[in-house]
Amino acid sequence: MAYSGDVTTGGAADVRELDDLTITKVSVGPMDNNAYLLRCRSTGEQVLIDAANEAPRLLELIGDAGLSSVVTTHEHMDHWVALEEVVATTGARSLVHGADAEGLPIPSEHLADGDTVRVGDRELEVIHLVGHTPGSIALLYRDPNGIPHLFTGDSLFPGGVGNTHEDPAAFASLIDDVQTKLFDRLPDETWFYPGHGADSTLGAERPKLPEWRARGW
Template sequence: MTYHGAVKVGGPPDVRELAHLIITKIAVGPFENNAYLLRCRATDEQLLIDAAAEGPLLLESVGEQLATVVTTHQHHDHWAALGEVVTATGARTAAGRIDAPGIPVPTDLLLDDGDVLRVGQVELRVRHLAGHTPGAIVLIYDDPQGHPHVFTGDCLFPGGPGRTTQPEDFKSLMEALEGKVFTLPDETWIYPGHGNDTTLGAERPQLQEWWARGW
């Protein structure tokens, strides 16, 4: 079945099978967060992005082994089930260095811009995008047999960047998106923290409109 990335809370997950990586997208919780389970085809090692809510459902999807849980940023709706998932699996925790103090579950691995995070034989590039929160991160998988895939948390959605509360934060986020995400090709697939997926090609024409709208 073709992956579409449109999932609903209470509905089935959507699964995307790439040459080296399997991505499972699950919608959870009252804020309709997306959680992403990544599994390396070669090793079966798994990494979860944002243990947002509904711990039992996430654990059912994970199964018996989980190596790492990455939290994209410090907002509560992205880590509400983190403690439950880590206690059950023993997975290490990872988050951006600046946001980690705002996450009540201790962070084992502090991530900086440009770091490489591995799930089995698959490499994910970490980029720090300040603005939505001071230490938000996105993860980029540059598929050697396809196009890039970017897990953006709340930094980018279909239709625009994540919400900020100050004009300087909007400026920081826009500059980070332009310099670290929109340098990728149009076919780059975007997996946001809430809602449906998109591509950079679909979002690129709106860049100037976002700047004009400001925060």
């Protein structure tokens, strides 16, 4: 079956096979968090985006191929409940933006805007998006043979940017970063994968940007 990105907590994972990378999306409870396992098809190296919860389930997904890194998109606890166990079991590096590092339960290597995270022969670009948290990041994979793929954490969802807790300054920062660093840089066909719920494309969401700005959330 073709990849849809529609997953449910406790349900089956959805797998997307690109020429050079395999993306496996799974939802874990209790807060319907998405975790994404990326595997380089030439080397077998794997990276996990957000060890959100249900460590045994994530470890089963990782399997015997091992794990090189876990990237945490931001410091909120629902995105790292399984981090300590996954790292302890696999020996993977823990990576997070420096501004959110103190919010994690284990010492982690610091990422910054413009850094790259290797997935075997492929790489992800780190994009810093300030507002949902000080150190929130998105991860961009530019497929040389297809569309861009963007993992947005809780900074961008279908229907709006992430929660800024009615803080006008935080909202202004986030909507500006999302527009200038994502929508202004990347084409409509860019597929994005959020921290909760269904996927979307930048093209589907682009017409709504003025509405999001006007409503303030």
